[in-house]
Amino acid sequence: MKITQQTTAHTLTLSLDGELDASSSVILDTELTKSEVLNHQKVLIDCQRLNYISSAGLGVFISHLQRFQDANVKLVFFNMQEKVHNVFEILGLDTLMTIVPSESEATAI
């Protein structure tokens, strides 16, 4: 799992590369727990290279969901592969989280 960060004026983009399993989700959790993350208006998650997400990986997003909502920070996923999207969908997360097809749509929100 490789996580690259990109910051613009109001947006933080995290690009996930690889498999988000029990061990790599710890790294992601550390990134999302940082207090400066909440200084942005939007946190975009680029899932183009995310090949797999385990329940531990889902758990990381779930555990930060409320915190982001409380801080009025939008969490947006984009470029999601179909099988990963399927996992979100089965769990019902697609109704809670914003998942859009492309980066341009993500920035437009």
Next chain:
Amino acid sequence: MPSSQRLTATLLPLTLLSWVVLLVSTLLRAGSPTTASLPVPPDWVTLVAQAVFAAGVFMYYRLQPDPLRGTDFVGLFRRLVLGPGILASICVALHLLERFVQYQLPSSDRTFFAVIYTINLGLFILFLASTAYTWRSLVLFRSSGRLRREWELFEILLGGTLLFQLSGWELPTPLSLLVIGGLAIFGVYLSGNQKWVAYLNRRQKWEVVFMQLAILLCMTIFVAYFVRVQYDPKLIAPEPQHAFLLLTVFFAAFYAVMGLFVTFSNLPTAGVFEQKREEILSLQRLTQLIQRGQTEEDVYSMLFDATVQTVEADAAWLDVEARDEAYKGQRYHITEEQCTAIRGLLADYNLGHIEYLNNDLPHSSGFRGLELPFGSLIVMPLRSAKRQYGALYMLKNQPQGFDRENLGILQTFTSQTILSIENLQLVAASIQNERVQEELKIASTVQESLIPKDLPIDNWFEISSHALAAKEVGGDFYDFLHLPGQRLAILIGDVSGKGITAAFHMAQMKGIFHALMQENPLARNEREKFPVPSKFMAMANKALIHCLEKSSFITASLYIIDYENRGFVFARAGHCHTLYYHSIKEEVSYFHTAGLGLGIIRHDSYEKHIKNQFYDYNPGDVMVIYTDGIVEARGTNKEEYGEERLQQMLERTYYLEADEIKNMILEDLAEFSRGQPMHDDQTLLVIKFRASQPEPTV
């Protein structure tokens, strides 16, 4: 030994008797008025008596047990000085008495003189014998068998020579010089064996030097006496007697002088020996302490104290690169700023993490710039083959303060410490591992006990189940409950996370299931007696809010099948879609319903995210319920088994019995994931609704 005791028993009277004979013969030879009438005994009587006496005394001392106790050399010398000291004092006292008597009552009577002379002779031989055998025990201290045999040979040769001297036969001068010279060289060679000196510390060496001087002084007193009386006009002893005594003295003095010389020349090395000894002792202490150390911090502190003490550092500090511990090292007589300055300088020269000794800091421009009071520095890294643990810095105020020895001892100390640290880590890791194993065992026991042992049996459906736990226990569970009116509730689910926490949440879900699926006595109509699946999920979500940690969630599906109404209702809370064979349509498909997992949102709005799905079943319909361990099982190319392949399997097998359908699916799954490790629990339930009514029992 009884034989040596018997020998001693006969030796003593014989020796005493020979001394009496010696005394009498000397008195007779002195020719005092009282004995004038008696005949003067010939020389040989005196000489034989003396020979027997000397031989007896030496034999007596020879048979005594080794005077050396353990390595108490100082004690041995004390006893040696005390005995001969008294003997020499008696000798001096007697001689003075004699002189005094001579001065007060000048007479030509030689009786008194002869008595004193014989007593002193006896004392001197005692003195020589006791010193000779003390030397023997020192020479033979921790000696080889060869040295013992050489010593015995020396004793025989010396004894022979001395007794021969007493016989009065004179060898030609060159020959006698050759014999004496040969014996002397032999003596020097034997005297070279002074291993015991190494066992003394500096103070003890000084003590021994003084005691050896004292013994030599006693010897000198005796020799002075005998040399003096040799020329005394009153001398009545035969000539060979003196020659014998002087030769004995020559050899006895030999060892005393040699011992003195060796001890004296060993004095400067005493410091080095002591330092070595101290180092060995403190290493031993360190090893013992370290083994008692419970934490890494304990071990590092012990290393630090021991090294500061051993190399006598004026200032020191220890840097520890601990990965997660609060302990970062410690300082002694130095401030953090000074440490940082030196560290920075060493880093500039790239010397921070290598073994480094600088004994001339004042001449290093970089250190001069720091204006610190130190003259010497040692840097000793703490590392094993695997990793760097930190570094130890020792400072002394004066230049040339450390030597290679210090570097060596620090190396030994640090490697011992690293060994202990790694041992501690290994022990901790194995304890942790054991704990995890134990936890897994408990978790799998719990999980096993939660899975129903007996499947529900009725004549309107058949059911077949399969549950396989992954090595690291996952959180799959399922359960059944018969409800009144030929209804059956089936719950399947998956708790996120693994191990004992997952097992705990499974148990909770089972509890919630059994608690909520109780008939509500206040219900106004039949429908409200049991919660519908969506209501059940909403209540379960509420119950779980308080005990599920933030990043955990549970997926579940609850089915309530009603035989009387030929229908079922279910709700899917984030769990895998239900695969279904519709016998009327002859079609296999998934029920695609919406539904959020449990524990994801933790307020009342959850109810909006969960839906009930009703369906009227027909006999021959097949329902396949499973967990993600089935569809996410990996094949050789890391691809997943997938919903599609599962669907195809049911399309091929729907007409079979529930048990056979399950087996076919599992076989296909096993084929697909052959050789791949199992990552998650796998649970599969196949329910087939029976086509026919039950046959009435006859």
